[in-house]
Amino acid sequence: MLSAPPLPARPHRAALLALALVALLGGAVLAQPQEASPVTIDVRGPAGPAFKVHARGFASLLVTLENQSDVDLRGTLRAYRASKRGSDTPAMGLFFEKDVDLPRRGKRTELLYYYVQEDEPSGQLCVAFQPEGDTPAPTPAFPQFQRVETLQVLVLSRLGLAEQVKRAIHGARVSSRYHALPADASIGDVSALPDHPAGYDPFGAVVLAEAELPAERVDPLLQWVAGGGDLWVVASGGRAEVPAKIAAVLPAKRKSLIKRRIDALQHLAPRERPMTRATEAVLLDQVEVLPGGEVLAGTNEEPLIVRGRFGAGYVTYLTFPLDAGPINGWAGMHTVVGGLLRLRREDGAIDQDTPPDPPLEELSLNLSEAIESLEPPSTWIVAPLLILYVALVSPLNYLLLSRLRKLSLAQVSAGLVAVVFGGAFYVLGLVYKGSEAMITQVGLIEVPGAPGQNGSVEVMTGFFSTDRGQTNAAGPEGALVGPLASRKSTSRDARLQWREGRIQLSRVALDTWALRRFRSQRTEHVGHIEVDLSTSATGTGISGTIYNRTSRDLRTPALLLENTAIALDDIPAGQKVTVDVVPQVRAGTPTPIPPFFEALLRDSGGTFTPHYGTGLQGIAIKDTPYDGSTERRLYAAFERRLLRAPRPPGAMPALLVARNLEDPGGVRFADSARVALNCSILIHETSVAVDTKATPSL
Incomplete structure (x- = not known):
C-alpha cells in the first residue's frame, strides 16, 4: 500500500517568535531619532547668501558657527565639492579647512576661501563642521553657488541707495573684441567682506557709495585694487564721509560742496535721449584733480568723473551722487557705466561661432608643462622594440628551438625574452621619464x-x-x-x-x-615701471623713456598697441632706456610678432597645446584668426589683455610685457625636486600720449 508523501515541516514557533522580536527591536532602533547636534552653520558671501563666481578664482565664504551646548567644542571646518546637489559625500578628497574653537553658548565667524575649478559644477559646494570627540556633527550647509560669465559688480552702500546704484549698473555692457559682456550688480554685505585680496576675485569692480566699512576690511580691499582691481567711490552730496584710507588714494582732493548741473554727462552718451531734468542743480563735491588723475567727464574746473592709478589697478571718483534727480530714469547712464567698466582679466569659455581669445591661463599651463619627462619616447624607438619583442617571443623563438630540437624549452626562453625586454622598457622609462621629481x-x-x-x-x-x-x-x-x-x-x-x-x-x-x-x-611689493612715451610730431613714431624700477631684468620686452607691437631691447633692473622707434604699420599685412612671443614658445619647450576653443574644432587651425601660428595665438591672448587697459583722454592704451627667468615664489614641497623652469611674465598697463596736432598713423 502506497503511503502519502510527508507534509513539509512547519517552522519552529520559537524561531518565528525570535525573528519577529528581532524585527521589532530593529524597527524600534531605526525609529529612534538621531541625537541632534548642538552646532548650527550659516554661510554668506560678500553679496549675501548667493554666490556668483568665476572659474579659476577664489570664493570668500563667511561661516557663522553657533554652539548651543554648555561645553567648549573644537573641530574642523571644511569646504569641498559634493558628489551631487544636497549630498555631503565628497566628490574628491580636496578640502579647504580651518581648525575652530567654539566657546560654550557662543558664536564664531570664520572666513574660508574655496578655489573654483575650471569645470566647477553649480550647486555642489558643501560646508561642513566636524567636532572632535563624540559630539554629533551638524547638518552641512549648501550655499547657493553658481558659476557665471557676466561682469560682476559689488555695490557697497546704504539701504535704499544701493538699489538705485544697482539699477544704474545693471544692464550696462562692456565691449571686447568678439562680444559685449553684460554687467550684473549685487548689493554687498559689509559684514561679510573678505580679509584677503583674492576674495574679491568674482568682481570686476567694487562701488563704494555711503557705506560704513569695518576698519579691518579696508586694507584687503585696497590691496585688491593695487593688484589690478577697480574701485569706484561715489560722492554722497554731503551725507557721509569717505573712510580716511580710501580718501587718501582718490585721484582728486575734496575741497567743499557746491551746487552745479551735471548735464555734461550727456556727452558720454550722445546717442541717448537727453536728461529730462538736465537743468536741475545737484549738490556735488568740488575737487582738485591731483597729478596723475584724468578727468573723464565734466571740466578741469568742475570735474564730474576722475580716474587715477593705484598700484596696478584704478580708482574712479564720481563727484556726484548716483541717486541725483537728473540721472534717475536716464537711459544714458548705462552707457556711461559701460564706458567706465573694464573687462575681466580673462574671458571664460564663451560658446560662440567666433572663438574668444585664449586666456593667459593657457600660457601658464603650457609653461608649467615645460618638463622633458612629460614627452613620451619617440615611436621610432618604441615601435621597433615592440616588433622585435613579438618576433622573439613567437616565430623566431619557435624556429630556433625547432632547429635545435629543444621545443620543450619554449616557455623558459619566452619568459627570459619577456624579462629582458621588461628591463629594457624600464630603462627606457628611466631615460625618458627620469627618477627624480x-x-x-x-x-x-x-x-x-x-x-x-x-x-x-x-x-x-x-x-x-x-x-x-x-x-x-x-x-x-x-x-x-x-x-x-x-x-x-x-x-x-x-x-x-x-x-x-x-x-x-x-x-x-x-x-x-x-x-x-x-x-x-x-x-x-614688486617695484614699479615708469613709462613716458608719446607719438612724434608726424604721428608715425614713438619716443620717450622707460625706467625699470623693479628688481627683475626685463628680457625681450615688447610694447603692444591697438594695431601694432614694438620689440624693445632688454631693460636691466634699475636701468632707464630711451625709446625712439617707428613701428611697422602696413595696411592689409599681419601685425609683426615681436621676439617676446617666440621666446615664450622656447620657454615652453617648443611645444604648445591649445587648452581652450577645442570645442570649436580647435583654435590653432588654418581657418581661425590665428592662421595656425602658435606665436599669433599667444599674441592674441595679450591683445585681449590690452583691451582691459583704459583709454585715457589724449592718449592710446598700451601694454608693456617682458620675461624674467628668476623664481617668482610659488608653492614649496617637502619632497626635494629639481627645478625645470623658473619664468615670470611681467605686465604693465600704460599709455602713449598722442600729439593732437599730428596726423595719427599708428
Missing part, C-alpha cells in the same frame, strides 16, 4: 606705475612626481593656494589650512610620472 614655477606679475604700491603676483607651480604617494607643501607667505583638480586629473586629493600666515598643504596625492599644478595668489 621636478618643479616648474610660472608667474604673472602685474607691475604698478608708481612707487610705494603693491602689485599682483599669481604663480602656477607644477610638481612632476615619479612615484605614487603623498607629500606636504606650503604656499608663499600671505598667498591663497588653489590646487588644479579637473575631472581629467588622476590625483586631486589635498588638504589646505591657513596656519602662521600661509597655506599649509597636507596629504597631497601624487601619481607615478604625473604632473600636479597649484595656483597661488598674493599682492606684494
Whole structure:
C-alpha cells in the first residue's frame, strides 16, 4: 500500500517568535531619532547668501558657527565639492579647512576661501563642521553657488541707495573684441567682506557709495585694487564721509560742496535721449584733480568723473551722487557705466561661432608643462622594440628551438625574452621619464606705475612626481593656494589650512610620472615701471623713456598697441632706456610678432597645446584668426589683455610685457625636486600720449 508523501515541516514557533522580536527591536532602533547636534552653520558671501563666481578664482565664504551646548567644542571646518546637489559625500578628497574653537553658548565667524575649478559644477559646494570627540556633527550647509560669465559688480552702500546704484549698473555692457559682456550688480554685505585680496576675485569692480566699512576690511580691499582691481567711490552730496584710507588714494582732493548741473554727462552718451531734468542743480563735491588723475567727464574746473592709478589697478571718483534727480530714469547712464567698466582679466569659455581669445591661463599651463619627462619616447624607438619583442617571443623563438630540437624549452626562453625586454622598457622609462621629481614655477606679475604700491603676483607651480604617494607643501607667505583638480586629473586629493600666515598643504596625492599644478595668489611689493612715451610730431613714431624700477631684468620686452607691437631691447633692473622707434604699420599685412612671443614658445619647450576653443574644432587651425601660428595665438591672448587697459583722454592704451627667468615664489614641497623652469611674465598697463596736432598713423 502506497503511503502519502510527508507534509513539509512547519517552522519552529520559537524561531518565528525570535525573528519577529528581532524585527521589532530593529524597527524600534531605526525609529529612534538621531541625537541632534548642538552646532548650527550659516554661510554668506560678500553679496549675501548667493554666490556668483568665476572659474579659476577664489570664493570668500563667511561661516557663522553657533554652539548651543554648555561645553567648549573644537573641530574642523571644511569646504569641498559634493558628489551631487544636497549630498555631503565628497566628490574628491580636496578640502579647504580651518581648525575652530567654539566657546560654550557662543558664536564664531570664520572666513574660508574655496578655489573654483575650471569645470566647477553649480550647486555642489558643501560646508561642513566636524567636532572632535563624540559630539554629533551638524547638518552641512549648501550655499547657493553658481558659476557665471557676466561682469560682476559689488555695490557697497546704504539701504535704499544701493538699489538705485544697482539699477544704474545693471544692464550696462562692456565691449571686447568678439562680444559685449553684460554687467550684473549685487548689493554687498559689509559684514561679510573678505580679509584677503583674492576674495574679491568674482568682481570686476567694487562701488563704494555711503557705506560704513569695518576698519579691518579696508586694507584687503585696497590691496585688491593695487593688484589690478577697480574701485569706484561715489560722492554722497554731503551725507557721509569717505573712510580716511580710501580718501587718501582718490585721484582728486575734496575741497567743499557746491551746487552745479551735471548735464555734461550727456556727452558720454550722445546717442541717448537727453536728461529730462538736465537743468536741475545737484549738490556735488568740488575737487582738485591731483597729478596723475584724468578727468573723464565734466571740466578741469568742475570735474564730474576722475580716474587715477593705484598700484596696478584704478580708482574712479564720481563727484556726484548716483541717486541725483537728473540721472534717475536716464537711459544714458548705462552707457556711461559701460564706458567706465573694464573687462575681466580673462574671458571664460564663451560658446560662440567666433572663438574668444585664449586666456593667459593657457600660457601658464603650457609653461608649467615645460618638463622633458612629460614627452613620451619617440615611436621610432618604441615601435621597433615592440616588433622585435613579438618576433622573439613567437616565430623566431619557435624556429630556433625547432632547429635545435629543444621545443620543450619554449616557455623558459619566452619568459627570459619577456624579462629582458621588461628591463629594457624600464630603462627606457628611466631615460625618458627620469627618477627624480621636478618643479616648474610660472608667474604673472602685474607691475604698478608708481612707487610705494603693491602689485599682483599669481604663480602656477607644477610638481612632476615619479612615484605614487603623498607629500606636504606650503604656499608663499600671505598667498591663497588653489590646487588644479579637473575631472581629467588622476590625483586631486589635498588638504589646505591657513596656519602662521600661509597655506599649509597636507596629504597631497601624487601619481607615478604625473604632473600636479597649484595656483597661488598674493599682492606684494614688486617695484614699479615708469613709462613716458608719446607719438612724434608726424604721428608715425614713438619716443620717450622707460625706467625699470623693479628688481627683475626685463628680457625681450615688447610694447603692444591697438594695431601694432614694438620689440624693445632688454631693460636691466634699475636701468632707464630711451625709446625712439617707428613701428611697422602696413595696411592689409599681419601685425609683426615681436621676439617676446617666440621666446615664450622656447620657454615652453617648443611645444604648445591649445587648452581652450577645442570645442570649436580647435583654435590653432588654418581657418581661425590665428592662421595656425602658435606665436599669433599667444599674441592674441595679450591683445585681449590690452583691451582691459583704459583709454585715457589724449592718449592710446598700451601694454608693456617682458620675461624674467628668476623664481617668482610659488608653492614649496617637502619632497626635494629639481627645478625645470623658473619664468615670470611681467605686465604693465600704460599709455602713449598722442600729439593732437599730428596726423595719427599708428
